[in-house]
Amino acid sequence: ETGVTQTPRHLVMGMTNKKSLKCEQHLGHNAMYWYKQSAKKPLELMFVYSLEERVENNSVPSRFSPECPNSSHLFLHLHTLQPEDSALYLCASSQGKGTGNEKLFFGSGTQLSVL
Amino acid sequence: GQSLEQPSEVTAVEGAIVQINCTYQTSGFYGLSWYQQHDGGAPTFLSYNGLDGLEETGRFSSFLSRSDSYGYLLLQELQMKDSASYFCAVGNNLFFGTGTRLTVIP
Numbered sequence: 001e002t003g004v005t006q007t008p009r010h011l012v013m014g015m016t017n018k019k020s021l022k023c024e025q026h027l028g029h030n031a032m033y034w035y036k037q038s039a040k041k042p043l044e045l046m047f048v049y050s051l052e053e054r055v056e057n058n059s060v061p062s063r064f065s066p067e068c069p070n071s072s073h074l075f076l077h078l079h080t081l082q083p084e085d086s087a088l089y090l091c092a093s094s095q096g097k098g099t100g101n102e103k104l105f106f107g108s109g110t111q112l113s114v115l
Numbered sequence: 116g117q118s119l120e121q122p123s124e125v126t127a128v129e130g131a132i133v134q135i136n137c138t139y140q141t142s143g144f145y146g147l148s149w150y151q152q153h154d155g156g157a158p159t160f161l162s163y164n165g166l167d168g169l170e171e172t173g174r175f176s177s178f179l180s181r182s183d184s185y186g187y188l189l190l191q192e193l194q195m196k197d198s199a200s201y202f203c204a205v206g207n208n209l210f211f212g213t214g215t216r217l218t219v220i221p
Contacts, residue, residue, distance in 0.1 A: 004157075042119070043158070043202065043211040090157065101145035101165075101209060106157040 003027040006091050006107035013081065014115050021076040021110045023091030029105070031055075031098030032074040034066060037088040037109070049074060050098035081114045088112070117141045119212035121203055126218045127193055135188045135215045137203035147179050147186045148204045152214070158202065162188065193219050 003026045013019050025032060034046040048056035049068040063085075065077040074091055088109045094102035118140045127133040137147065146165040150158040164170055164179035164186060176189040190197055200214040 040213070042213045045209065101148055101163065101205065103148070103160050103163065104150075104158075104209065106159070108155075108157045 004091055004093055004105050004107035006089075006110050008110055009108065010111045010113075012113045012115065013078070015081060015083070017081075018077070018079040020078065021089055021091075021112075023074040023076075023107055025072055025074075025091075025093040025105070027093055027095075027105060029093035029095050030071060031094045031096060031102070032068060032071070033092040033094070033098070033104065034074065034076055035090040035092060035106075037090055038086075043090065046076075048098045055098050078112075081112075083114050086112055086114045117206050117210040119203055119205065119210065121201075121212045121215045123213065124216045124218070126220060129193055129195060129219055129221050131193050132189065132191050133193060133217065135190075135201050135203075135217070137186050137188070137212060139184050139186070139203070139205045139212075141206045141210065143206060144181065145206060147177070148209065149175075149177055149188045150202045150204065150211075151199050152202065153199045161201075190217075195219050195221070 005024045007022045031050045036044045045058050046060045047066045052068045067075040090109045091107040092104040096102045121137045148163045149161040152158040162177035169178045174191045179186040198219045200216050202211050202214045204211045
């Protein structure tokens, strides 16, 4: 248990559905991240929030929409996804401001399948 | 831009020593980190090198040479539970390599 909880663990959705991924950190950290992990590819940084303010948006398609209502919660809203969006979506948190090479604490991820 | 190179797979015998190399290119250097990820699990932090040299944490050590843009993770006294993927990461907000899948055999 890393102190970062993600729900759901698994999600299957159609291309026309709208769903949300949830992440909660119990570590008192200031920064939260969304990463995408596809098979045979490196972890790809999607978004970074520092103290609830988005500080990084890594050219992610608009069908992915993050939300950070407070420093402990992070959401990823999904709509009209494509089959190539099927991947493991990992949430992470860090103590600092979300810059530099910070020690990340990851959740177990949501395995997403888009049909 | 940023890029990382590490071997895709390594196999080693239980009790042995294995070294996983990582070479990097990055526009801004903020140190080199290593993470471990078991199948179906979350990546977990192993080690960080901000300066040249060796950092030791139990059976695991990590080395950095900034002049060579190179680092490695050294795992000693390998155990079956060390079978996992190992990622090096650099840069602002952490750019990750594709990972090295380590298989420990009896």
